[in-house]
Amino acid sequence: MDVSSSGLRVLQQIAESGSFTAAAARLGYTQSAVSRQAASLERSAGTTLFERRSDGVRLTPAGLTLLRHARTILDTLTAAEQDLTGDAPRTEVVRLGVFLSAGSVVLPVMLGRLAASHPHLTVTTVEGTTPGLTRALRAGSVDLAVLTSRPPHRPPDGESPRLHTETVEDTELVVAAPSGGAFAGSTAVHVDELADAPWIAAPSARSEPLLGVWPGLPARPRVVHSTRDWLTKLHLVAGGFGVTTVPARLAPLLPPGVSLLRVEGAAPEIRRILVARLPGRATPAVTAVTGAIMAAV
Numbered sequence: 603m604d605v606s607s608s609g610l611r612v613l614q615q616i617a618e619s620g621s622f623t624a625a626a627a628r629l630g631y632t633q634s635a636v637s638r639q640a641a642s643l644e645r646s647a648g649t650t651l652f653e654r655r656s657d658g659v660r661l662t663p664a665g666l667t668l669l670r671h672a673r674t675i676l677d678t679l680t681a682a683e684q685d686l687t688g689d690a691p692r693t694e695v696v697r698l699g700v701f702l703s704a705g706s707v708v709l710p711v712m713l714g715r716l717a718a719s720h721p722h723l724t725v726t727t728v729e730g731t732t733p734g735l736t737r738a739l740r741a742g743s744v745d746l747a748v749l750t751s752r753p754p755h756r757p758p759d760g761e762s763p764r765l766h767t768e769t770v771e772d773t774e775l776v777v778a779a780p781s782g783g784a785f786a787g788s789t790a791v792h793v794d795e796l797a798d799a800p801w802i803a804a805p806s807a808r809s810e811p812l813l814g815v816w817p818g819l820p821a822r823p824r825v826v827h828s829t830r831d832w833l834t835k836l837h838l839v840a841g842g843f844g845v846t847t848v849p850a851r852l853a854p855l856l857p858p859g860v861s862l863l864r865v866e867g868a869a870p871e872i873r874r875i876l877v878a879r880l881p882g883r884a885t886p887a888v889t890a891v892t893g894a895i896m897a898a899v
């Protein structure tokens with residue numbers, strides 16, 4: 603095979619972003635340039651590497667095989683460049699991905715534990731949705747990820763071999779509502795009462811979940827504000843501008859003016875927090891970060 607490092611980086615970005623357009627934006631290329639690189643990779647490999655689907659682009663089994671080798675090649679090239687320039691890191695780096703509401707709860711405690719017990723480790727973090735972070739794991743852009751799942755708690759994706767996952771904890775989804783107004787003094791709300799509520803949610807795409815709206819809502823949600831930032835969501839709730847869903851474990855971090863309501867008349871929505879990595883033997887650094895995450899929750 604005659605492939606270039608730029609072609610392998612295109613493969614990696616398509617795997618992570620799930621589309622040619624998003625990969626082009628991240629790499630600073632035009633979409634046509636990414637398409638040409640993808641076609642060149644397929645010609646060189648002599649097989650189909652990309653599956654075009656209605657919800658984006660996925661790698662075929664052959665594409666995943668090439669991706670596995672691409673991660674090794676690109677990591678080796680990065681290490682060689684660092685050795686040549688004298689920029690090799692003096693500490694071991696673990697790249698951690700966290701789902702959107704986990705950072706405020708997990709990261710401060712986990713990083714504090716690691717600073718005391720493993721001062722030679724450096725953890726860098728990136729935030730994303732569970733589908734996005736799962737793709738980032740497969741693409742090799744992160745080494746470890748804190749993900750979430752809902753019953754029946756299937757594997758994060760359908761690719762083979764399966765990701766190695768460990769359960770951190772289960773937590774219940776609840777509704778964050780203004781302490782005053784329609785739900786003042788309440789600790790619970792019937793799901794039917796939420797049908798006409800103004801919702802504060804995260805932007806969603808076809809391949810990403812709609813975060814912030816109760817999953818069993820008996821009507822189409824009326825989303826009045828859209829933001830990925832949890833602090834913004836909660837302060838909008840405190841101001842009386844809508845309601846949103848949060849894991850119950852966020853209770854200690856709520857700003858004044860926000861109350862948590864259990865939802866009645868619907869099955870409990872349990873969210874499982876997972877830590878995931880690629881299959882195979884974990885490095886000592888990844889094992890140390892995993893242990894700190896488990897102890898932080």
